[in-house]
Amino acid sequence: MNLLRSLVPPALRPVARRARAVLRGLAPVHHAGPFPPADLRAAVRPVRALPPLEAGRAFEVALSVTNHSPRAVGPNGPCPVGVRLAWRSYAGEPVAAADGFAPLPRPLWPGEELARRFTFPAPAALGDYRATFALAQKGGPDFEPVGPPAVLDLAVSHPLDGGFNYHDIYGRADLNRDFWTASGPPSRAEFERLAPVKLQLLTDRGLTPDGRILDVGCGTGLLATAAERFLSDRGAYFGTDLAPEAVAFCKGRYRRPNFRFAVNGMTTVPVRGERFDAITFFSVFTHTYPDETALLLAEAARLLAPGGFVFADAFTSPLVQRHAGSRYAVEVNREALLRLAGLSGLTAERVVDSPWNGPARREFFAFRRG
Ligand SMILES: C[S@@+](CC[C@H](N)C(=O)[O-])C[C@H]1O[C@@H](n2cnc3c(N)ncnc32)[C@H](O)[C@@H]1O
Structure with missing residues (x-):
């Protein structure tokens, strides 16, 4: 072979190399069985x-x-x-x-x-x-x-990124006709079924009818529906949400004098000089990124009454180092989330753990000081 190569004049060698490469590319290489691996x-x-x-x-x-x-x-x-x-x-x-x-x-x-x-x-x-x-x-x-x-x-x-945001969702919805779908539940019956279930998670941790609730990300008032029946006149409910449309809807629907609503920023809660016994983030950290979640937890720590608790759910996955997904559904690393809560002096107790998507779980945590 080398002898043959040496017979090719030097000027023609690049052409010969190219021709050989083309012929090799055309030659069939058929693997009928496994090779010896060596x-x-x-x-x-x-x-x-x-x-x-x-x-x-x-x-x-x-x-x-x-x-x-x-x-x-x-x-x-x-x-x-x-x-x-x-x-x-x-x-x-x-x-x-x-x-x-x-x-x-x-x-x-x-x-x-x-x-x-x-x-x-x-x-x-x-x-x-x-x-x-x-x-x-x-x-x-x-x-x-x-x-x-x-x-x-x-x-x-997540493949469903596409600029998901609640301003658009509430903006497109006709809340007078359907106030449940925009905030999650597929039917009015499901909205009403979930209301006492979420309230129970709070009463199980010690919330009483005289308690003060701050419901961050209140949506169209799923928790407010149950709290309206549960709270005494000495109790108080304050709902805040990023979406002005949801807040306007709630102001019109939940009219007890001890019920108030306000728009909040992505990482700030517009409340000063008050403390709350239960501060909830129901399906909120499922839409916020870790830095935002950390700042919201700091707001909660600022507004928490002595002996009170913060209640929140999140999608957690052992495959996620910090966070994955889009605002449609943010998955986080559980230990990283708990470390962020620790920055605000909050320690977590896991209360509910349910399947979500593949290895990811939906976990509910009660956070307390200390
Ligand atoms: C899935 S809905 C849940 C509503 C309600 N908490 C419930 O359990 O039915 C999520 C809500 O969180 C609100 N939200 C998202 N990010 C927020 C933030 N950073 N601060 C306050 N609300 C937020 C959305 O506008 C939306 O109303």
């Missing part, structure tokens, strides 16, 4: 980092792949060669997401490098993942990596 080596390198992926959707990743094996490998036959993607959590733990496999687009000869975009499905569960890419034969082991393994830290977020 001599399979390859280098895989990500060409660039990726923005957050959309949960459950296909995504493309640009990779450079070099075949360091003594044999040609390719995408044909029952045991094709391609890039395998293995998912781990950000902490390196195994996860439920299945490995991905994308066949090579064409044969790759010994020593040859190829740069291409490969397509894989993203995991269905939101989170912060560590993805490792390796050349592999389908159903067989990974090729031994030459150089560092190809690892990318990939955030998986």
Whole structure:
């Protein structure tokens, strides 16, 4: 072969090399069965980092792949060669997401490098993942990596981002006709069923009819509905919400003199000189990012009466390092959330834990001082 090569005049050698590459690309490389693993080596390198992926959707990743094996490998036959993607959590733990496999687009000869975009499905569960890419034969082991393994830290977020915000939701709703759907419950019956359930979570922690409730993110008054019947004239209810439409609706609907409503900022509650026995954030931290949640918890700590408690739910996931998802549904890391509460001197007791989405849970916490 070398003798043949040396017969080619130097001026024609680049042309001969190109012709050889074309002929190799055309030659079928058919893998009828698994290779002996011993001599399979390859280098895989990500060409660039990726923005957050959309949960459950296909995504493309640009990779450079070099075949360091003594044999040609390719995408044909029952045991094709391609890039395998293995998912781990950000902490390196195994996860439920299945490995991905994308066949090579064409044969790759010994020593040859190829740069291409490969397509894989993203995991269905939101989170912060560590993805490792390796050349592999389908159903067989990974090729031994030459150089560092190809690892990318990939955030998986929510596909329903689309600028979700409550101003738009309440703005579009006709609250005189349907005041429940905009704040969550799919029917009036469900809105009314949930009202005493949420109140009970507070009375179980010691709220009495003479108690003072601050309901941040009151929506269209799910808790107010139950509190209207429960609180005595000595008790008090203060509902605040980001959405002026929801606050205007509540002012018109819940008319007892000890019931008040006000618009609040994303991270500020417009109350001074008062303290509350129960401060609630029902389905609020499910829409706020950790820094906002921390500031709202600081507001709650400022307004909490001695012996009082803060009650809040959040979507938590062990796959999430800090937060994942969009305002539509924010998932957080439980320990990170509890650390943020600790910054305001609040310690948490988990009260309810229910399934949410994949490994994510919906957890309800009662926070107290100390
Ligand atoms: C899913 S609804 C829940 C309403 C009510 N708490 C309930 O349990 O039915 C979420 C509410 O939180 C409000 N919200 C979201 N972020 C907020 C924030 N930073 N401060 C106050 N309200 C907020 C929204 O406008 C919306 O009314």
